[in-house]
Amino acid sequence: MTTAPIPRRAEPDVRRQSLIAACARVLAREGAAGTSVRVIAREAGVSPGLITHYFTGIEALIAATYADVDQTVRAAMEVAVAAAGTDPRARLDAFVTASFAPPIADRALLATWIAFWSLVSARADIARQHDDQYAAYRARLTEMLDACGVAPDRLRLASITLAAVVDGLWLELCLSPGCFSAQEAGVIARAQIDSLMPPPK
Amino acid sequence: MTTAPIPRRAEPDVRRQSLIAACARVLAREGAAGTSVRVIAREAGVSPGLITHYFTGIEALIAATYADVDQTVRAAMEVAVAAAGTDPRARLDAFVTASFAPPIADRALLATWIAFWSLVSARADIARQHDDQYAAYRARLTEMLDACGVAPDRLRLASITLAAVVDGLWLELCLSPGCFSAQEAGVIARAQIDSLMPPPK
């Protein structure tokens, strides 16, 4: 978890990434209320001024952190899907199962998500970023449901349904880990997929 | 939405409630980042010191606001259920349908929810309050599923499933209102209930 010490003078991309990682760590540890420029800078081992140098402000840093987390999640998902082989149903199962396992079901990730959500209501550009990322997520689900033979006129509601189930389970799994297990969440989500499948002929 | 002007000296319960309402309004308008003691006080038309007089701190006020919102939601739910008559399935349908209509599906409510969630990771007492309130919510769902004849050994997963679907739909409906409609959410949730029902004999 601890990052390797970064040389005093780092390449912009490396430093940028280290600031994003530090922001995610602070959000997870302190919560959104305790996340400030100075705390993040200390966490990253740099001076506070450097954050202003790389980002317009702290909200831009949170937005960038959210985008980064989103990309991490997406990559982990695709790895799980690729490992499941070529059967469309097996790939869809792997997709939802991965949603409840590390590194996706993680308190640190949730903290970033929540901090980002808290900006959606007040800032239009953040709201659009959320719309875009969520649309891409549902589009991916739609693709996989289509490959499983779900009828085209049912695709829209089916993807919304599956996204809602997975999100609801993921959220509660992170917020109240003692309530039910990741295994149970997987069972529920796969049963949900069953009920969305076209009837066998 | 605007509250009637409160007499300079109010009964403690009335004043307390007006501070909670002001906190909810500020959370909805400014987001969690812009919610401070002074802003809430100005919104409520009182001096900043009064908030310290009624609450231990701003986090206690947010926790109280969350508890109040939870109670409002619960009351609205029960009204909808009672209006649905005595048929268990009709009552359950009314329960989930009400989740996607005002005053439950509301941006102001969501803002309070998110602000509260952002405190869960960092504060143990807040985490327990969340656990308790969510357990009560699922217990109510379990009751209604039981009344519909769901087998006892399926009750646990069934209630978790339905709670996840409703939560996921509610969350996305509030965050991205343009993505799908409340009517569509209702259709999805009722279809979910269908698939949880015991097979007709």
Added chain:
DNA sequence: TTTATTGTTGTACGATCGTGCAATAACATG
């Protein structure tokens, strides 16, 4: 080695934060 470039530091600024506390004002009781 000298020069140019630029990542990085450190600090200072004004604003706002949450909180504590004495003073004030409204109401109940006599």
Added chain:
DNA sequence: CATGTTATTGCACGATCGTACAACAATAAA
């Protein structure tokens, strides 16, 4: 009207906030 109670105010305090900017330091080019 006088008196006690308490809701409420208004301000001051120290801390922390986000940001700006001049100085510094590390690297590449000449």
